[in-house]
Amino acid sequence: MDTAMVVELGRESLLVAVMIASPMLAIALAVGLLVGIVQAATSINEMTLSFIPKIAALVIVLMILGSWQISVLVDFTRRLFERIPTFFM
Secondary structure, eight states: OOHHHHHHHHHHHHHHHHHHHHHHHHHHHHHHHHHHHHHHHHTOOOTHHHHHHHHHHHHHHHHHHHHHHHHHHHHHHHHHHHHHHHHTO
16 A cells, blocks of 8 residues: 555545535534524524434424435445455555
């Protein structure tokens, strides 16, 4: 296994991690920002008020995009397993 292969594998791993995590993080950020604006406008300072909508939004996003996320992970794992014989040459 040479250095170029390790760098390529690391780059691809990070790309898959970003692809999987970015929709969830973006929704959590948007819902948190929206709840924060509502809390600031209404002067409600309840910590759990921002937690419940975020969890609900993440569950909805996971239900919508979960199959896509699993397929991306399965494709990456399949490519990784197919490369195993080339790692030791």
